[in-house]
Amino acid sequence: xxxxxxxxxxxxxxxxxxxxxxxxxxxxxxxxxxxxxxxxxxxxxxxxxxxxxxxxxxxxxxxxxxxxxxxxxxxxxxxxxxxxxxxxxxxxxxxxxxxxxxxxxxxxxxxxx
Amino acid sequence: xxxxxxxxxxxxxxxxxxxxxxxxxxxxxxxxxxxxxxxxxxxxxxxxxxxxxxxxxxxxxxxxxxxxxxxxxxxxxxxxxxxxxxxxxxxxxxxxxxxxxxxxxxxxxxxxx
Numbered sequence: 270x271x272x273x274x275x276x277x278x279x280x281x282x283x284x285x286x287x288x289x290x291x292x293x294x295x296x297x298x299x300x301x302x303x304x305x306x307x308x309x310x311x312x313x314x315x316x317x318x319x320x321x322x323x324x325x326x327x328x329x330x331x332x333x334x335x336x337x338x339x340x341x342x343x344x345x346x347x348x349x350x351x352x353x354x355x356x357x358x359x360x361x362x363x364x365x366x367x368x369x370x371x372x373x374x375x376x377x378x379x380x381x382x
Numbered sequence: 383x384x385x386x387x388x389x390x391x392x393x394x395x396x397x398x399x400x401x402x403x404x405x406x407x408x409x410x411x412x413x414x415x416x417x418x419x420x421x422x423x424x425x426x427x428x429x430x431x432x433x434x435x436x437x438x439x440x441x442x443x444x445x446x447x448x449x450x451x452x453x454x455x456x457x458x459x460x461x462x463x464x465x466x467x468x469x470x471x472x473x474x475x476x477x478x479x480x481x482x483x484x485x486x487x488x489x490x491x492x493x494x495x
Contacts, residue, residue, distance in 0.1 A: 273425075302482070311388075311471050311485030312426065325482055359425055370416065371483060373425035 273362050273374035281380045282350050290345045290377045292360030298372075300365055301343040303335060306357040306376070318343055319365075347379075355381045384409040386474050388486025395462050396494055403489045405472035406454040414475040415448060415455045416483065419468045426471060430457070462493045 274293045282288050294301050300319045304312035314327035318337035332348040341362075347354055357378050361371040385408040395401050407415075413434040418426035432439045432446045432455065439446050443462075448455040459466060469490050473483040 309488075311386075311473075311487050312483075314482045314484070317482065327482070370428055370431065372428065373418075375423075375425045 273360055273372055275358075275360050275374040275377050277377055278375065279378045279380075281382060283382050284350055284352060286350050286381075287346065287348045288350060288379060290347075290358050290360075290379075292343045292345070292362075292374060294341045294343065294360075294362035295372050298362035298364055299341050300363045301337055301341065302361045302363070302371065303343070303345045304359040304361065304373075305329070306359055308356070312359055315345070350381045352381050355379060384412060384474055384476055384484040386472060386484050386486045388472050388489060390489060391487065392490045392492070394492045394494065397462060397464060399462055401457075401459045401462055401466070401491055401493075403457045403470055403472070403491075404454060405456070405474075405486050406452075407474040407484075408453065409474070409476050410450075410453065412474040412476045415446070416473050416475075417446060417457050418471045418473065418485075420471065420488075421468045429470075459491075462491075464493050464495050467491055467493045 276291050302317040303315040306312040315329050317325040321337045334346045337343045357376040359376045361373045363369045363371050388405045416431035419429045420426045430444050430446050432448050443460045445458040469488045471488050472486045
């Protein structure tokens, strides 16, 4: 059974650029959530995808968007990057929406200069 | 929305001592309370969880207690070891139909040999 994998592990962008982060969910899991973890803080919920549809969203602007594919892998896209977007972006998968444990990947560390 | 408070923010113990981390939550509809351990440069790892129909759960040296009336839950680690050193996060999930977790701000546990 493979765990949650994320890519890239680290990346550096400049203000105004766009970034795409990728996630492969744990085998058998159909739900993927994305979280943003600023330095020294707990993870904050961005949004969740269940069977290719966004079915929950936290307090993040529309320039944060996502996709889920038929194999349940997912992408997080952030447009018009701001300095405050610098953070660890975590993907988590669960067996189904609204129930069960959440398993996290190792994250993608984004630095915006 | 849900708000989770966690304390202390840092906790230093000697190897072999016990450690206790406490969290409170605001939403009485929350029904699932996981604890995560995050080591430097890694994603959060689920170590134990408890559901609202249970008051206590143990797994070897780790235990979690839940007081629904007071809306607080605690993590207890006995016989601490240096490898227990990490940041620990509590979280709560409500009855929204999706898997969103609201996290506390974390406790850095340092276990000295």
